[in-house]
Amino acid sequence: MSILELNNVSYSYDGRRRVLEDINWSFDEHKLYAVTGRSGAGKTTLLSLVAGLTNPTEGAVLFDGKDLSKLDRYRYRSHDVGVIFQSFNLLPHLTAVENVELGMRASGKRIGHRRDQAMELLDKVGLDESLATRRVLKLSGGEQQRVAIARALSFDPKVVLADEPTGNLDLATQNDIVSMLGDLADEGKCVIVVTHSPEVVECVDQVYRLKAEAVKAKKTRRRQSN
Numbered sequence: 001m002s003i004l005e006l007n008n009v010s011y012s013y014d015g016r017r018r019v020l021e022d023i024n025w026s027f028d029e030h031k032l033y034a035v036t037g038r039s040g041a042g043k044t045t046l047l048s049l050v051a052g053l054t055n056p057t058e059g060a061v062l063f064d065g066k067d068l069s070k071l072d073r074y075r076y077r078s079h080d081v082g083v084i085f086q087s088f089n090l091l092p093h094l095t096a097v098e099n100v101e102l103g104m105r106a107s108g109k110r111i112g113h114r115r116d117q118a119m120e121l122l123d124k125v126g127l128d129e130s131l132a133t134r135r136v137l138k139l140s141g142g143e144q145q146r147v148a149i150a151r152a153l154s155f156d157p158k159v160v161l162a163d164e165p166t167g168n169l170d171l172a173t174q175n176d177i178v179s180m181l182g183d184l185a186d187e188g189k190c191v192i193v194v195t196h197s198p199e200v201v202e203c204v205d206q207v208y209r210l211k212a213e214a215v216k217a218k219k220t221r222r223r224q225s226n
């Protein structure tokens, strides 16, 4: 059984136009996935369904075979799924290590020696002690991205989701981040990355593509009228 399954998932924000239409995808542990598609195709919407932030309009998202809409979604979000948001969602006036500790505390999972574990996680994503104890607002974009990854891992979730994690990074940092996500999959996690980057797509185990139906329909119409 897959750790995550999307069964006939459709989603609409306004009850009319469907952003997602009848998606049937599954995701396994020990694997790195890419979700691609042009801007507006519904990638972030799909991640928010998988993250348990909202329920599908039709169909179901199953975690470990259970319908997410019937599970305690707060527990799911604080125990089972770590999310790296496009905007990082870090607290800029706290240090890197404080941000990671906050993720641990919010989870409520029993975690001994939070500070030590947080430092260990930051070290794992390539931030030494001097960076780990610096306020986030004084870190570079790439360093903040690493903090966001460490925070997403703070409660040892089975599923890790990342929305455009390499968006504004140079190629070397991008490669670093992707290899880090690949390592997480090797360690047993199910890692799902939303990305535009062809380099990232090259590195994953499996790619799912979202088609922007609405955009396509418009183009066809214009061509016919010419």
Ligand SMILES: Nc1ncnc2c1ncn2[C@@H]1O[C@H](COP(=O)(O)OP(=O)(O)O)[C@@H](O)[C@H]1O
Pocket: 013, 014, 019, 037, 038, 039, 040, 041, 042, 043, 044, 045, 046
């Ligand atoms: N909160 C919202 N309310 C209404 N429409 C939205 C909302 N968020 C996104 N959309 C629309 O849904 C579509 C998919 O958006 P999104 O999932 O953010 O796409 P992507 O991440 O692939 O760029 C877009 O047409 C966008 O305008």
Ligand SMILES: [Mg+2]
Pocket: 043, 044, 045, 163
């Ligand atoms: Mg998006």
